Amino acid sequence: MRVAILAAATLSLVAAGMGTAEAARKKVQVASAYDGTWSIEVITLDGPCDRAYRYGVQIRQGEARYPGSDFNITGRVATNGAVRATISRGSDSANVVGRLGRQGYGNGTWTTNGGISCRGQWNAERRG
Template structure:
């Protein structure tokens, strides 16, 4: 009886060990996100001495947000359910961004700075093209 169990368990264990790297590699591959694409972002300041408003384009690819412009950087993530967490940075100034993108191609949320200059506000997003 023990030999039969060993004959059944050892091949199954070997198959599991052989499949583990493939499964790990598959999990590390980022799949396209339904929110991937180009978004137009409007940022509005509601409190503090920051610029009143600005608009810029953000690209979401495989759930990762980025900005191609040079005056500041945008880095963050959009979850498969549309939750947004990002940071907008210019030099040592940073703003933390949270919110949500919707299936209808719009989104919104809030932002606030960290550091000596205190500002906060809201943002709106529209999918482009």
């Protein structure tokens, strides 16, 4: 189901990049503090998207990877744990914002863009 996949994809944790090459090197060093497996809970607060999901995301050197090819992810986990991302599938997309903590937890919000109008929150917990 298109709505279900987009809502689930919304929480694949990736965040905004930094501007300079030096900042990028520092980002990889510090962002690796967030590397590992994260369990993500996605909750829809408003709109026709499915109510809730839970799935796993791998973060490596600050980049999120989701097993499967149902959607595209752009962005990174910033050195301070800030999460900013765009998740897309076809013409549907969603913006994700929030923060991961070094203690192994994180949270934030998500909103869809365009045709499907949904918004919600997400919670993350490090698993590995």
